[in-house]
Structure formats: structure tokens, C-alpha cells
Amino acid sequence: MSLQNKTVQRYRLFFPKETLRESSGRTGIQITRIFRLFNGKPMKVEELEAFEKAINEKMAENPNFSRLNYVMEEAAALLTNEELGKIADYMERRVTNKKFARTYIRPLFQDASIA
Amino acid sequence: MRGLSSLERVILESIGMESLTYDEVQAQSGLQENVCFNILQALIIRGILKCSGNKYKINENISPLMMEEINGLEARKAESLEIMEAVLEQNTDKIFRFQKVAMDSRDEKIFKAMLSNLESFLKDAHKKAQSSVPLKNRQVVFWGMGEVQSLMNQVMTGR
Structure with missing residues (x-):
């Protein structure tokens, strides 16, 4: 998956219920352009940066996220493959249960709608 | 997953x-x-x-x-941990005891026999009430024991 697709997918993960108008307001990118980018049009560097900035701002709202990142780097260096697998399983379970508790599970990418 | x-x-x-x-x-x-x-x-x-x-x-x-x-x-273990964690984090009507207990071999045998009695009691209770008590109202019960030294070794090695 290209860097652009990854970024858009991450963005939709952090803001799953956001309308195109809201995405436009958050990133400063025009609404029609947002629609095109969500549908795979190639991105300019400044647009990629705008999405990354929005994601980073959202992540900064949760101080434990940077802690988690730091611990994950240490874990990757120190723990065995088996131990890492257990941690990944644990995290996957927490995420899956959280997804079940959502009002509905919305597939990424496929349902961008103009507000 | x-x-x-x-x-x-x-x-x-x-x-x-x-x-x-x-x-x-x-x-x-x-x-x-x-x-x-x-x-x-x-x-x-x-x-x-x-x-x-x-x-x-x-x-x-x-x-x-x-x-x-x-x-x-592995899947069953992960599932049990999920439920045990939920029991630990329960805010109301929480029943949970965790202790390091000194037991001589005689008391250990008695304790294991009591656990075996407990198990048959639970089996009978379940058989008696399973048709009338819906799944959502059933109780999660778990127990276990292990020697501190061997458990600590497992914690250390991550196995």
C-alpha cells in the first residue's frame, strides 16, 4: 500500500465518522479535493502533511499513546517473537471488542460522502 | 485476531x-x-x-x-484472560481473592480435595439450573494455584 493510501486509511481510522466538510475544515484542503483524495487521486506533499498533522494532533490528545510507542520499540528490541505475538493478540482482542461496541462497523475508504 | x-x-x-x-x-x-x-x-x-x-x-x-x-x-487461554481481567476490573459485587499461602504438604492435599469437591458442586449446580438460567445470568468462576518460584521463572522468561 502506498504512503498516501496508508495515511488516508489512518486518517479515516482516527476520524471514522467525519464528513468530507469536517475533513476539509480540519486539514484546510478543499472539500472536492478531499473527495478526490479519498478516492485515490495522487496527493501533493503539503496535502499529505496536512493529513499527518491532523493525525498527530489527534494522537497528542492521548498522552499514553507516546508511552505506548516507546514501549513498543523497546518490546520489539527485547522480547521474543512468541512474547510479541501474545502482546499483539492481546491488543487485537481489545481493538476487536471495541469495534463490536461501535454503532456500526464502517469499512474504510468505501463510503466517503459529501456532507 | x-x-x-x-x-x-x-x-x-x-x-x-x-x-x-x-x-x-x-x-x-x-x-x-x-x-x-x-x-x-x-x-x-x-x-x-x-x-x-x-x-x-x-x-x-x-x-x-x-x-x-x-x-x-492459545485462543482459549487468551479468552480466559479477557474474562479474568473483566472480573478484576468489576466495580460492583466483586469477589476476588489473591494470596500467597504457606501450606504444608498435608494442607495442600486437603486443599486440592476441597477444590475437587467444589468442582463437583459446581457441576451439579450447573446441571440443575442450566435450563432455567440464561447465559447472561450465569456466573464466571475460576481458580488456580502454582508455586511462587516456578511462576516467577515463567514471568521472567515470558513462557
């Missing part, structure tokens, strides 16, 4: 060998409406459940590979 989430297991256990409607599954499992619906859909997509008419049924033709994934040791 490998295996089943404890939420998915509750749905499967609610259905059991029967064919249940959505309302019946929800009444048995006690899950919120949207959660119940999302899980049923996820299980159908994974091929574990079948939906015929308005009834949900467990697929009889689950592949051995999928069976191993659902009921494998």
Missing part, C-alpha cells in the same frame, strides 16, 4: 445447538442491540454462523482448521 473474542463466544454459546432469532440471541447473551448485531454479522462473515430466514444457527461444516482456531489452547 486468532480465536474468538469472549463476546463472540457468548453469542455462540447462546445459540448452542439450536436455531435462534435475533431477539432470542440478544435475550440469552444480554449484549446491547448494536453489539449483538455486529458480532452476528462478523461470525457469519467468518463462516461460523449461518442465517436461514430470521434464525441464526451454528454452521455444522466448520473446517477442522477453523475449529482449531476457535477452540485451540
